[in-house]
Amino acid sequence: xxxxxxxxxxxxxxxxxxxxxxxxxxxxxxxxxxxxxxxxxxxxxxxxxxxxxxxxxxxxxxxxxxxxxxxxxxxxxxxxxxxxxxxxxxxxxxxxxxxxxxxxxxxxxxxxxxxxxxxxxxxxxxx
Numbered sequence: 436x437x438x439x440x441x442x443x444x445x446x447x448x449x450x451x452x453x454x455x456x457x458x459x460x461x462x463x464x465x466x467x468x469x470x471x472x473x474x475x476x477x478x479x480x481x482x483x484x485x486x487x488x489x490x491x492x493x494x495x496x497x498x499x500x501x502x503x504x505x506x507x508x509x510x511x512x513x514x515x516x517x518x519x520x521x522x523x524x525x526x527x528x529x530x531x532x533x534x535x536x537x538x539x540x541x542x543x544x545x546x547x548x549x550x551x552x553x554x555x556x557x558x559x560x561x562x
Contacts, residue, residue, distance in 0.1 A: 442522040447557035448539045448547030454479045455488065457506035464505050465493050475536055478509045482544040486511045487536070515540050516549060522557070525549055 455464045455476045464476055468490055475489035486509030493500060496508055514532060516525050516539045525537055529551065539547035 444516040444520045444539045445518040448549050449553055450547045452548045455505050459505045461503045462501040477538050477545050479545050484538050484545040
């Protein structure tokens with residue numbers, strides 16, 4: 436069954452996104468992820484997306500990383516979607532790169548987040 440070619444990132448993104456700052460401690464970001472039950476947080480400076488930190492990043496860095504700043508561990512070279520990116524393009528990025536979440540930006544500002552579950556829900560017509 437073909438995906439609706441008219442769907443864009445803006446149509447399925449989560450627009451109430453929890454974020455962290457590059458200057459926050461990794462321990463604080465980890466605690467926030469645990470409390471919110473999310474696997475990663477976009478990192479913003481003001482409204483500008485500057486990176487993303489995931490639970491996996493923290494696990495791979497080990498226990499001593501908890502005293503570091505988020506900017507020391509975050510991924511900086513991100514694949515992002517613009518608000519008008521087609522869902523087919525978002526799906527392709529996620530499948531090709533193995534990403535579980537894609538930040539959605541407008542003029543470099545974070546405006547939303549597409550996760551695997553938000554994508555599946557939209558494609559299944561649950562949203």
